[in-house]
Amino acid sequence: xxxxxxxxxxxxxxxxxxxxxxxxxxxxxxxxxxxxxxxxxxxxxxxxxxxxxxxxxxxxxxxxxxxxxxxxxxxxxxxxxxxxxxxxxxxxxxxxxxxxxxxxxxxxxxxxxxxxxxxxxxxxxxxxxxxxxxxxxxxxxxxxxxxxxxxxxxxxxxxxxxxxxxxxxxxxxxxxxxxxxxxxxxxxxxxxxxxxxxxxxxxxxxxxxxxxxxxxxxxxxxxxxxxxxxxxxxxxxxxxxxxxxxxxxxxxxxxxxxxxxxxxxxxxxxxxxxxxxxxxxxxxxxxxxxxxxxxxxxxxxxxxxxxxxxxxxxxxxxxxxxxxxxxxxxxxxxxxxxxxxxxxxxxxxxxxxxxxxxxxxxxxxxxxxxxxxxxxxxxxxxxxxxxxxxxxxxxxxxxxxxxxxxxxxxxxxxxxxxxxxxxxxxxxxxxxxxxxxxxxxxxxxxxxxxxxxxxxxxxxxxxxxxxxxxxxxxxxxxxxxxxxxxxxxxxxxxxxxxxxxxxxxxxxxxxxxxxxxxxxxxxxxxxxxxxxxxxxxxxxxxxxxxxxxxxxxxxxxxxxxxxxxxxxxxxxxxxxxxxxxxxxxxxxxxxxxxxxxxxxxxxxxxxxxxxxxxxxxxxxxxxxxxxxxxxxxxxxxxxxxxxxxxxxxxxxxxxxxxxxxxxxxxxxxx
Numbered sequence: 001x002x003x004x005x006x007x008x009x010x011x012x013x014x015x016x017x018x019x020x021x022x023x024x025x026x027x028x029x030x031x032x033x034x035x036x037x038x039x040x041x042x043x044x045x046x047x048x049x050x051x052x053x054x055x056x057x058x059x060x061x062x063x064x065x066x067x068x069x070x071x072x073x074x075x076x077x078x079x080x081x082x083x084x085x086x087x088x089x090x091x092x093x094x095x096x097x098x099x100x101x102x103x104x105x106x107x108x109x110x111x112x113x114x115x116x117x118x119x120x121x122x123x124x125x126x127x128x129x130x131x132x133x134x135x136x137x138x139x140x141x142x143x144x145x146x147x148x149x150x151x152x153x154x155x156x157x158x159x160x161x162x163x164x165x166x167x168x169x170x171x172x173x174x175x176x177x178x179x180x181x182x183x184x185x186x187x188x189x190x191x192x193x194x195x196x197x198x199x200x201x202x203x204x205x206x207x208x209x210x211x212x213x214x215x216x217x218x219x220x221x222x223x224x225x226x227x228x229x230x231x232x233x234x235x236x237x238x239x240x241x242x243x244x245x246x247x248x249x250x251x252x253x254x255x256x257x258x259x260x261x262x263x264x265x266x267x268x269x270x271x272x273x274x275x276x277x278x279x280x281x282x283x284x285x286x287x288x289x290x291x292x293x294x295x296x297x298x299x300x301x302x303x304x305x306x307x308x309x310x311x312x313x314x315x316x317x318x319x320x321x322x323x324x325x326x327x328x329x330x331x332x333x334x335x336x337x338x339x340x341x342x343x344x345x346x347x348x349x350x351x352x353x354x355x356x357x358x359x360x361x362x363x364x365x366x367x368x369x370x371x372x373x374x375x376x377x378x379x380x381x382x383x384x385x386x387x388x389x390x391x392x393x394x395x396x397x398x399x400x401x402x403x404x405x406x407x408x409x410x411x412x413x414x415x416x417x418x419x420x421x422x423x424x425x426x427x428x429x430x431x432x433x434x435x436x437x438x439x440x441x442x443x444x445x446x447x448x449x450x451x452x453x454x455x456x457x458x459x460x461x462x463x464x465x466x467x468x469x470x471x472x473x474x475x476x477x478x479x480x481x482x483x484x485x486x487x488x489x490x491x492x493x494x495x496x497x498x499x500x501x502x503x504x505x506x507x508x509x510x511x512x513x514x515x516x517x518x519x520x521x522x523x524x525x526x527x528x529x530x531x532x533x534x535x536x537x538x539x540x541x542x543x544x545x546x547x548x549x550x551x552x553x554x555x556x557x558x559x560x561x562x563x564x565x566x567x568x569x570x571x572x573x574x575x576x577x578x579x580x581x582x583x584x585x586x587x588x589x590x591x592x593x594x595x596x597x598x599x600x601x602x603x604x605x606x607x608x609x610x611x612x613x614x615x616x617x618x619x620x621x622x623x624x625x626x627x628x629x630x631x632x633x634x635x636x637x638x639x640x641x642x643x644x645x646x647x648x649x650x651x652x653x654x655x656x657x658x659x660x661x662x663x664x665x666x667x668x669x670x
Contacts, residue, residue, distance in 0.1 A: 024154035057158040071143040077229035085311035088628040096262035109291040110265040117282035118175030151216035159248040169228030277385035285313030321345040330432035334424040349643035369398040444613040446512030470573035533581035593622025604639030
């Protein structure tokens with residue numbers, strides 16, 4: 001009987017640890033919560049019957065019975081240093097240049113990681129068993145919080161695997177998910193207690209509580225991202241270290257990636273910032289660190305921070321407002337995007353009245369309802385997004401938002417991407433899609449057709465004067481005079497602008513065609529490599545994939561468009577209309593042009609240009625547009641309501657240009 005009980009207890013512990021890893025580390029659960037709870041209940045029952053078989057690392061022993069009397073100081077074997085930080089990509093490049101110069105060859109690889117906004121701690125495992133959890137403290141001495149660390153379900157009490165080091169110190173960040181803060185504040189409301197303001201303060205307070213039962217109720221979590229004192233660690237670099245801790249059952253910071261150059265790492269950083277809305281936890285920047293441990297050792301550290309990593313932070317602002325309604329819009333690719341229409345609120349000197357909800361899954365995950373009070377965040381250059389719903393402030397039983405089943409414009413049944421999150425209108429003739437495609441086709445970064453604004457696009461499509469891109473080039477002045485605000489003179493001027501756009505070249509044309517995964521940068525790369533549309537059409541998927549910066553996904557998308565019936569028809573129609581499909585003389589780029597070597601920052605609200613348009617114009621003349629003001633900035637272009645960046649530029653004696661002065665500069669002789 002005793003042997004059978006012991007065997008079953010071992011089996012249950014192994015199963016529960018396996019499923020903990022699948023849930024918390026791999027994000028790929030294999031059983032339901034109910035099945036998991038049944039395993040845990042059986043283990044508890046058996047341990048209650050055979051208390052002599054209970055061990056400290058059993059999954060049932062996460063929460064201690066009694067509070068501790070106080071927090072004991074613990075000296076770190078290796079100091080937990082702070083991180084040098086910057087808000088400027090140029091300063092990150094300068095940091096990397098200094099590190100590379102000190103190291104010589106080979107050039108270092110750079111890992112990009114999320115900088116989770118939580119509380120830094122150290123976990124210590126001996127012979128695979130969790131023996132201690134310690135706060136960072138002052139970097140030299142922290143507080144023993146082992147009693148609370150043991151309550152975190154994603155921290156294993158025993159590591160898995162046969163290659164675990166004898167002593168392993170893993171460093172990381174304890175955090176609270178936004179969804180758990182919502183749940184916690186709802187609980188606070190029912191108890192008549194005040195709500196918690198944000199996830200970081202809630203985490204910092206909970207992790208230092210003396211009673212682990214309260215900490216357990218806060219549902220804190222952890223991401224691991226660093227290595228401290230170890231004995232027997234085999235990993236020679238950070239990528240291998242992350243792979244190892246995942247094998248052992250520890251949760252590594254998600255979305256980490258390694259790159260051969262700092263420029264590639266910074267490009268990835270910009271991609272990550274665009275995805276912040278997908279995360280259920282707070283991030284206040286990114287950390288870029290050298291991959292190789294031997295190179296880190298050679299660089300060493302100052303008294304305050306290591307010389308082999310830097311925090312690339314972004315300006316992040318929050319405000320609270322209400323959702324007036326939720327609208328859905330059909331984009332040029334057919335994707336139906338929900339948008340929260342908000343009560344206007346000032347965020348970082350900008351009045352925000354709308355926030356993208358991105359897709360139906362995000363509405364469901366964040367449980368956004370019309371009438372809700374929401375926290376809206378603006379980080380870096382990205383559009384505002386909703387961080388969380390303050391559901392404890394919800395008035396009454398607000399109905400859930402029902403995503404439409406039909407296209408709001410053409411009433412075609414909507415479909416969801418296979419294996420994706422986007423819901424689309426599959427009708428290529430959908431007027432809403434056509435309008436968006438025409439708008440994009442005529443935009444500054446594409447064919448740059450002056451005078452083709454939103455209202456004229458609406459009329460041209462609604463009157464069926466334009467059903468394809470080629471129809472724009474068949475318009476006559478007499479076709480337009482029947483439209484609102486289109487007299488003879490304005491109609492003739494518009495037709496001239498359309499005809500002038502024939503000569504924009506291949507790169508602009510490729511960008512204008514709304515090919516999936518092809519933006520202005522990819523279009524320029526393809527145009528420069530192939531030179532003509534015919535050469536591009538003759539290229540195989542393999543030949544496209546071999547082009548620098550063009551991966552297999554982009555290659556297939558371009559190839560499928562240019563060889564599919566719709567794409568073939570579009571290209572032939574435009575060729576018949578006389579559109580120039582060669583790249584022509586090489587345009588000014590980086591290192592050439594009147595802005596060669598100059599760094600620009602754009603801030604405030606512009607009247608004539610969108611942010612993307614003015615950045616493209618800067619690059620077209622050989623300059624570089626960055627997001628943060630630094631000593632390396634040459635010009636600040638300031639629109640209305642320019643804020644802190646304008647003040648910083650003036651303090652650094654950087655030349656400030658109005659929009660008109662910038663435009664005059666672009667038109668001046670080189």
